[in-house]
Amino acid sequence: MNSEAPFPRAVIFDMDNTLHDLRRARMCAADALMAYCGIFGDLHFYSLNKNPPTLIEDAVSLYLADGVEGEFQECTWLYHTLELACISPFEGVEEMLSELKSAGVRLAVISNADRPDMEKRMAALGYEHYFELIVTPETFGVKKPDPLVYQKTLEALDVLPEETMMIGDKKNRDVRPPRELGIKGVHATFGSVDKRDNICAVDSPAEFLALVKKS
Template sequence: MNLPRAVIFDMDNTLHDLRRARHCAADALMAYCGIFGDLHMYSLNKNPPTLIEDAVTQYLADGVDGDFEECTWLYHTLELACISPFEGIEEMLSDLKSEGVRLAVISNADRPDMEKRMKALGYEQYFELVVTPETFGVKKPNPEVYQKTLEALGVSPEETVMIGDKKDRDVRPPRELGIKGVHATFGSVDKRDKICAVDSPAEFLELIKKS
């Protein structure tokens, strides 16, 4: 077995199902307000820091009678409460950690949101490096974020695997540096990558153990 020295993960929709959490939060907020509008359309599958605030603003502007501060607080609270790991994630992380593989996360979410999600999922024990846009002043898909992460871990591109749900920022950019990029189809809405893709955390673990 020739495991990589390091594995870098995307966070949202790779290590946990953020899309499902946002669906649940949107449904609950709309039920609370008593009007089922376009909140799903406003909020799903996007990740600017102002996402929830913008989504709620548009929802309330559609004629919903609700308080902005109360609605945004409720949405954030419910989203965090609803996040859950994909089946097999915990076992995969534990296995890699026990084999001495260095684990890191690169996310475009801002640091406070990232820390809340990591804590809610209980992932802090697995990762020695958590990279957000604040860490190096750059974010995906800028190749510099991958280069600086490699330097921080003290590993080479050839010794590293990156897995994520977004082909345009988690898979292709690291490949340009020589990192093996793997498409996590189990959390993705992108068309399956033709070079390297896996359909479950267990399949990813099997893949890198065979590499």
């Protein structure tokens, strides 16, 4: 990669289950909360198979409705606190970000998480300084999979689609929509539960870095 004129000029990352293992953090938080309540019910199912904005609140409410004795506000606070404490990056993520940043590649994140949640997770990882743009639904008033969020991000970075790569764990949000604009979409299988994308997929941050260097 040429450090004076790297190609691609920009890389856009999804956040959850791409830069860090949110699924593992939620499993750990659910285990701890169920141990605290003394009943190992269906909290894993509720928290891993629902995806509305009130994910945790809905999951805890359903868990308590199963006859678990617990106070809702206390349980949701405990869950959020434990989840954040369990946030950890995938192996090789920081090395990847550091090398891309040093090479002059412009880095951004697009997440469907609300801004407060995004900021807490980013702070827990300590990755804020790598990114010049962090996009949440509040930033442009749209969220993935709407291609407009990618278009607005390109404009903010002042880069062209063909100069940009996007990597994420969800094919219907992070991979296919950017491809519609001419961005190279890459499936992060290491954090995904989706079937492997048959066009472009990587199995680790190190493999993605190698792919960027070949571009």
